[in-house]
Amino acid sequence: MTDADPEPGVGVVVVAAGSGSRLGAGVPKAFVAIGGERIVDRAVRGALAVRAVSQVVVVVPAAYVQGEAGDLAAVHPEPGPVARVTVVAGGAERTDSVRAGLAALDAACAIVLVHDAARCLTPAGVYDRVIAAVRAGDEAVVPGLPVVDTMKVVDADGLVLLTPERARVRAIQTPQGFTRAALDRAHASGQLATDDAALAEACGIPVRVVLGDPLALKVTTPEDLAYAERLLEGAR
Ligand code: CTP
Ligand code: MG
Numbered sequence: 001m002t003d004a005d006p007e008p009g010v011g012v013v014v015v016a017a018g019s020g021s022r023l024g025a026g027v028p029k030a031f032v033a034i035g036g037e038r039i040v041d042r043a044v045r046g047a048l049a050v051r052a053v054s055q056v057v058v059v060v061p062a063a064y065v066q067g068e069a070g071d072l073a074a075v076h077p078e079p080g081p082v083a084r085v086t087v088v089a090g091g092a093e094r095t096d097s098v099r100a101g102l103a104a105l106d107a108a109c110a111i112v113l114v115h116d117a118a119r120c121l122t123p124a125g126v127y128d129r130v131i132a133a134v135r136a137g138d139e140a141v142v143p144g145l146p147v148v149d150t151m152k153v154v155d156a157d158g159l160v161l162l163t164p165e166r167a168r169v170r171a172i173q174t175p176q177g178f179t180r181a182a183l184d185r186a187h188a189s190g191q192l193a194t195d196d197a198a199l200a201e202a203c204g205i206p207v208r209v210v211l212g213d214p215l216a217l218k219v220t221t222p223e224d225l226a227y228a229e230r231l232l233e234g235a236r
Contacts, residue, residue: 007052007135008108008109008110008111008135009054009055009106009108009109009110009111010050010052010053010054010109010111010112010113010131011053011054011055011056011057011105011106011109011111011112011113012047012050012053012055012056012057012112012113012114012115012127012175013057013059013098013101013102013105013112013113013114013115014040014043014044014047014056014057014058014059014101014115014116014117015059015090015094015097015098015101015114015115015116015117016028016029016030016039016040016043016058016059016060016090016117016118017030017059017060017061017089017090017091017097017100018030018090018094018097018118019061020032022220022221023219023220023221023222023224023225024222028060028061028064029117029118029219030043030060030117030118031064032225034120034121034219034225034228034229034232035228035229035232035233039117039118039120039219040058040060040072040117040120041072042120042121043058043115043116043117043118043119043120043122044056044058044072044085044117046120046121046122046123046124046127047113047115047127047175048085049124050124050127050128050131052127052128052131053113053127054084054106054108054109055084055085055086055105055106055109056084056085056086057085057086057087057088057101057102057104057105058072058085058086058087058088058101058117059088059089059090059097059098059100059101060087060088060089060090061089061090062089062090065087065088065089072085072087084106086104088100088101088103088104093192094192094194095187095191095192095193095196095199096192098114098187098196099187101114102183102184102187105180109180110179110180111131111134111135111177111178111179111180112177112178112179112180112183113127113130113131113174113175113176113177113178114174114175114176114178114183114196115174115175115176116174116218118218118219118220119173119174119216119217119218119219120219120228121215121216121217121228121231121232122173122174122175122213122215122216123213123215123216125213126143126173126175126211126212126213126216127175129143129210129211130142130143130175130176130177130210131177133177133208133210134177134178134179138206138208139178139179139181139182139200139205139206140176140177140178140179140182140183140186140197140200140205140206140207140208141176141177141178141207141208141209141210142172142173142174142176142177142195142197142207142208142209142210143172143173143174143175143176143209143210143211143212143213143216144170144171144172144173144209144210144211144212145170145171145173145211145212145213145214146167146169146170146171147166147169147170147171149166150163150166151163151164151166151169170209170212171212172195172197172209172212173212173213173216173217173218174195174216176195176196176197178196178200182200182205183196183200185200185203185205186199186200186202186203186205187199188203189202189203215231
């Protein structure tokens, strides 16, 4: 923080340590290219393009820290005020990878965003909305979109347990933003979850949903990859 920037520092943990089993590309998903640029590079570039961001920690598979990802900081040199890029090794589950990233985050980052590298087309506006809500006083903020299908919760046998009112259902994306204190508290439980907000919810932290963006889609399957390529072609 400097005199010119009285706002607390914002750190982004970009989790890119998954294997990408559903994509099945033969290399970890984050190291697959979309439109000629690796998913991890796009994701880091997207985070660095956000004005408020002061540090980016990229979490990659252990075997990629020195080799494939070793050049990440060099690929993203920052002119002017330093937005630092740090590369660390992830863990077996997404939650483990988030924790590894958090451990490498500067103490000066009072606000932390956790972002899936696989959502590498996320526009800066989504980051801005999340950061603005945390700055306005929310401890936990996630981007989400209304759903078009009716959602049902089923049991292990596939029998429907309940149907939430569709108008109240949101499909949740990343970046998910937290005060550092709230995120540390959420992760202190040692539980695993598919997103960080679930850990916050489990310890009673209120989570606000702000508007997400269709471009923040998570590239998961080969069809998603093809769709993302088409989106980029359309944008050119
Ligand atoms: N992730 C991670 N560490 C893990 C698992 C996932 O950093 N142990 C990251 C992925 O790299 C991705 C994000 O979490 O950016 C969301 O996970 P997902 O889309 O499930 O990616 P993968 O786990 O790689 O894919 P799959 O589940 O198909 O293997
Ligand atoms: Mg996964």
